[in-house]
Amino acid sequence: MSLDAAISRAPAPAILPGSGGLRGAFSDLFWRRPKFLLALMLLPPLLWLGIVYIGSLIALLLQSFFSIDEFSGLINRQFTLKTYGDLFQPANLDIILRTVTMAALVTFASAVIAFPIAYYAARYARGRWKALFYLGVMLPLWSSYLVKIYAWKLILAKEGILTWLLAKLNLLWLLDAWLSLPIVGGNSLSVSFTGTFIVFVYVWLPFMILPVQAALERVPGNLVEASSDLGASPGQTFRNVLFPLALPGIVAGSIFTFSLTLGDYIIPQIIGTSRLFIGQAVYSQQGTAGNIPLAAAFTVVPIVIMGFYLWGAKRMGAFDAL
Amino acid sequence: MTSAVSFNQVSRHFGSVRAVDAVDLEIVPGEFFAMLGPSGSGKTTCLRLIAGFEQPTAGSISIFGERAEGVPPYRRNVNTVFQDYALFPHLNVLDNVAYGLMVKGVGKAERLKAAEEALSLVRLPGYGARRPGQLSGGQRQRVALARALVNQPKVLLLDEPLGALDLKLRENMQEELKSLQKALGITFVFVTHDQGEALSMADRVAVFNDGRIMQVGTPEDIYQRPNTRFVADFVGSSNVLPPDFVQRFSGQHRWGSLRPESIRVSSAASGDGVAARLIGTNYLGATTRLALDADGLRLHAVVPAGMALPAEGEAVMLTFNRESLHLMDEPA
Numbered sequence: 222m223s224l225d226a227a228i229s230r231a232p233a234p235a236i237l238p239g240s241g242g243l244r245g246a247f248s249d250l251f252w253r254r255p256k257f258l259l260a261l262m263l264l265p266p267l268l269w270l271g272i273v274y275i276g277s278l279i280a281l282l283l284q285s286f287f288s289i290d291e292f293s294g295l296i297n298r299q300f301t302l303k304t305y306g307d308l309f310q311p312a313n314l315d316i317i318l319r320t321v322t323m324a325a326l327v328t329f330a331s332a333v334i335a336f337p338i339a340y341y342a343a344r345y346a347r348g349r350w351k352a353l354f355y356l357g358v359m360l361p362l363w364s365s366y367l368v369k370i371y372a373w374k375l376i377l378a379k380e381g382i383l384t385w386l387l388a389k390l391n392l393l394w395l396l397d398a399w400l401s402l403p404i405v406g407g408n409s410l411s412v413s414f415t416g417t418f419i420v421f422v423y424v425w426l427p428f429m430i431l432p433v434q435a436a437l438e439r440v441p442g443n444l445v446e447a448s449s450d451l452g453a454s455p456g457q458t459f460r461n462v463l464f465p466l467a468l469p470g471i472v473a474g475s476i477f478t479f480s481l482t483l484g485d486y487i488i489p490q491i492i493g494t495s496r497l498f499i500g501q502a503v504y505s506q507q508g509t510a511g512n513i514p515l516a517a518a519f520t521v522v523p524i525v526i527m528g529f530y531l532w533g534a535k536r537m538g539a540f541d542a543l
Numbered sequence: 544m545t546s547a548v549s550f551n552q553v554s555r556h557f558g559s560v561r562a563v564d565a566v567d568l569e570i571v572p573g574e575f576f577a578m579l580g581p582s583g584s585g586k587t588t589c590l591r592l593i594a595g596f597e598q599p600t601a602g603s604i605s606i607f608g609e610r611a612e613g614v615p616p617y618r619r620n621v622n623t624v625f626q627d628y629a630l631f632p633h634l635n636v637l638d639n640v641a642y643g644l645m646v647k648g649v650g651k652a653e654r655l656k657a658a659e660e661a662l663s664l665v666r667l668p669g670y671g672a673r674r675p676g677q678l679s680g681g682q683r684q685r686v687a688l689a690r691a692l693v694n695q696p697k698v699l700l701l702d703e704p705l706g707a708l709d710l711k712l713r714e715n716m717q718e719e720l721k722s723l724q725k726a727l728g729i730t731f732v733f734v735t736h737d738q739g740e741a742l743s744m745a746d747r748v749a750v751f752n753d754g755r756i757m758q759v760g761t762p763e764d765i766y767q768r769p770n771t772r773f774v775a776d777f778v779g780s781s782n783v784l785p786p787d788f789v790q791r792f793s794g795q796h797r798w799g800s801l802r803p804e805s806i807r808v809s810s811a812a813s814g815d816g817v818a819a820r821l822i823g824t825n826y827l828g829a830t831t832r833l834a835l836d837a838d839g840l841r842l843h844a845v846v847p848a849g850m851a852l853p854a855e856g857e858a859v860m861l862t863f864n865r866e867s868l869h870l871m872d873e874p875a
Contacts, residue, residue, distance in 0.1 A: 446596055447629035449616040451643035451694065461646065465633045 285517035294511055304514040308522070313502070317522055320499040323414070324482035327421040328429075328475045334422070335429040335474065336467070342430075343437035358427045366424065370491050373420045377410035377492065384409070407494060417493035424488065425481050429474035436470025437463070472534045479530065483523035499523065545608035547572040547698055547730040548593055553602035555588050562588040564754035565602070570698075572607070575724050575731045577741035580751030581777065586734045589751070590700050593732065595619050607697055617646075622691035623700040627707065628683045630675035636662070636686050637671030643694040661689035664723070681712045688720075692727070701733045705740065717744050738778045742766060750774050767802075770872040775800035782806070782842045789870065798871045805867035806844035808833060809860050810853055816862035821853050837861065 239245045251258040287296050288303045307313060342354040361369065375381050387393050400406040400413060407413030440463065448458040486500030497505070499519055507516035534540070550568035554561065563585045570576045578586040591597040592604060595616035604611045606621060622643070630639050637658050638645075644654035655671075662668055665685035675683055684704060691699055701720075705713045721744050724731045735741050741748045742762040749759045750773075758770045769775035772783045782801040789799035808821075819842065823834035828848065835842045844861070846852075853859050 441627075441629065443625050443627065443629040444631060446594075446616070447623070447625060447631070448642070448646075450594055450596075450621075450623045451646060451690070452617050453642075453646040454617055457646045461642070462631060 281517050281520060284513050285521050287514045289512050289514055296513060304518045307515055308518055313519075316497050316499060316502050316519075319496060320483055321526060323418065323421065323498065324479045326418060327425065327482045328478045330418070330422050331426050331429040331478045332433070332471050332475060335426060335433050336471075339430050339434035339437055339467075339470075340463075342434045343440075344442065358430050361423075362427055367487070369424065370420060370488055373416075373423065374411050374492055377416045377419065379409040379411075381409075381411070411492055412494060414493055417489050420488050420492050421482050421485070425478040428477035428481065429471075432473035432477075433467055433470040436467045436473075440466045468537075469540055472531075472540070476527065476531070480523055480527055483526065484520075544572065546570055546605070547574075547607060548732065549605045549608075550589070550592075551603045551605075553589075553592060553599045553604055555585075555592060555597055556600045561754045563592065563599075566754075566756055568749065568756065568759070570730060570732060571747075572730055573728050574746040575721065575733065575744060577733045577735060577745035577748045578751060579735055579738055579741040579748050579778070581736055584751035585754035586736075586749075586751040587702060588754075590623075590702055590732060590734050593698065594621055594623050594700055620694075620696055621698045621700060622694050622696040623702060624684075624687045624691050624704045626702045626704065628675075628687040630683055630686055630690070632675055634675075635671060636667075636673050636675065636678070639675065639686060640671075640690045640693055642690060647694075657693055658689070661693040662686075664692065665689045666719075680707050681716070684708065684716065688723075692723075692729075696729065698730045698732060701731060703734055703736070705735075705737075713740075720744065742778070748778075750778060752777070768869055769800050772798055772800075772871065772873055775869075775871065780843065784868070785840070788840060789868070792865060792868055793870060795870060798873050800869045800871055801842075801863060801867065803832065803843040803845040804830075805863050806842065807862045808835075808844050808846060808853075809862065810857075816860045819859050819861050821855055821857055821859050823855060824852060835859070835861065 239249060285304055286300050287298050288301045290297050308317065342351065346354050376383055384393070384396065387396050399415065400409070405413060405415045410416040444462055445458055448462045453461060484500050486498065486504045489498040490501055499522060503516045503519045506512045506519065546569040548568065548570040550566050553563060553566045555563040566589065578589060580586045588597060592599055593606070595611065595614060599612060606619065611619065631642065634642065637655060640658035640661050641654040644657060659668070659671060662670060665688050667682060667685050667689065670682065675686065678686065687704070705716050708716060717740060733745065742765070745762060747759060748762055748765050750757045750765060752773050758765060758774045765774065765778050769778060769781065775781040775783050779802065782803060784799040784801055786796045786798055790796050793799070817837050819835040819837035821833060822836050825832040825834070826848070830845045831848050831852065833844045833846060835844060842861070
């Protein structure tokens with residue numbers, strides 16, 4: 222039988238029959254009510270986010286309004302601001318200031334180092350070079366965080382490769398001069414704040430590069446040309462066009478670097494001085510000291526700081542170009 | 544008189560691609576100059592060479608008598624209206640227009656006043672507070688124009704600025720650009736692939752193909768007296784006639800060009816002329832375009848609408864005035 226004959230005998234219907242069965246019924250239902258499908262897809266993650274994630278955060282917040290009985294070591298479940306008052310004791314305030322300063326410096330240094338790399342990747346790298354860029358940025362993230370930190374401890378140690386290299390270059394005096402400085406110095410880089418800083422920047426740098434690169438990627442190349450065409454020198458183009466348009470990316474990256482530094486307790490424990498950072502304070506308060514309320518109050522500090530930071534960034538117009 | 548823009552044997556090669564190949568060009572101060580050609584013909588690269596975004600591989604460029612090779616875009620008193628406008632998304636319209644003055648260090652009050660005036664010039668007064676994203680395509684186009692004009696450039700470059708607009712708006716903008724250019728007396732260099740646009744707006748047109756200029760002349764020159772098959776075909780889709788055919792009418796063995804509107808079509812019985820067959824009609828409103836087959840040679844004729852036409856497939860007789868047959872320079 223020819224195809225022609227088949228068609229003339231049974232003309233094709235204008236409406237095709239449904240595929241039938243439960244699957245067919247669901248397909249039709251989802252098509253007719255797309256919001257139902259959306260709700261179904263969002264339900265599990267929203268439950269996770271709402272109950273497990275936000276819920277535990279609220280539980281933590283509540284803990285911070287309790288206090289600890291200093292004699293019995295038991296938690297007194299009465300609303301009080303006393304624990305928050307404890308944060309302002311000189312020792313605790315030092316911890317907060319030290320951590321915030323470190324986080325700010327790490328963020329600033331990451332942004333300065335990340336920008337040229339991200340700029341190159343977004344505007345010049347193509348094909349194989351772009352793949353190499355992503356590999357180069359992501360590769361360090363594939364290896365264990367602890368391994369990297371211990372590797373850095375060896376690099377920065379007095380017997381380490383950095384000291385050896387500087388000695389070969391006859392620049393040891395420079396390192397010694399730096400290490401003899403107060404606060405940033407120490408016996409060797411691996412037991413100084415400078416070492417902590419270097420390792421923080423190393424570990425968090427990818428989290429700055431990627432969002433900045435994504436932001437720069439969205440800046441059309443002809444905006445740079447237009448700026449130049451209108452008489453702006455490269456420096457002016459950077460200040461007036463590139464930087465403002467990359468700012469959302471820099472802010473996104475700085476949220477990572479800033480909050481990750483605020484919360485980290487492993488790097489300063491392995492590399493640096495014996496002075497505590499917020500993360501270490503939380504760790505010791507909820508662990509050995511058993512002071513859960515104070516630990517909770519310490520964790521609220523980064524949340525509040527990030528809140529102010531985002532508010533300030535928004536007021537500065539960091540998200541205007543989004 | 545010094546030329547506004549002068550190209551002397553300018554080439555721009557990208558690897559093995561000769562985007563612009565040994566181009567000579569003189570643009571007269573105050574004229575509206577169009578660069579016309581298909582995409583990839585080198586016209587935009589020429590514009591970018593004037594703007595300074597590209598540097599010539601060989602040859603020399605001067606702008607108002609001053610050598611421009613190696614001079615960065617920001618030191619050229621030349622401004623560009625970009626194809627997709629390239630307005631700064633993070634600045635409002637007024638700051639966009641004032642940008643050029645801002646980077647030159649003009650005080651805030653003065654530059655905003657100048658920007659407001661430039662917006663009035665393009666008939667967008669009071670739009671300063673909006674963001675580029677809130678404007679329509681036609682409005683963005685005007686903002687881009689104001690942003691360039693506020694700097695009072697020696698040469699204004701326009702890179703297919705009307706390409707993204709719909710037909711009606713495009714026709715309005717053509718008239719407006721033309722009158723603006725007349726009023727301001729600034730040299731306009733306009734890149735387009737639309738021959739109608741080039742013919743209707745420009746004082747002179749350069750037709751580009753394969754990185755070379757095929758012909759430079761007034762729109763009338765280009766349209767009536769194309770010098771090559773390419774120009775005849777590209778500008779107004781002329782009938783390109785092979786040398787053997789041309790010889791029958793002019794006695795010269797050369798390529799010829801015959802405008803579709805110069806061909807008269809009558810029914811086959813009457814008089815002498817070129818015998819042909821009507822193979823298709825295309826209704827265009829004011830005119831009708833006829834596709835004809837004259838013994839294997841495909842021809843087009845344009846006749847006024849409403850004229851009685853033979854049926855498709857019928858034999859017809861084609862006649863034309865000898866003087867409307869233009870002989871081209873291109874060797875046979």
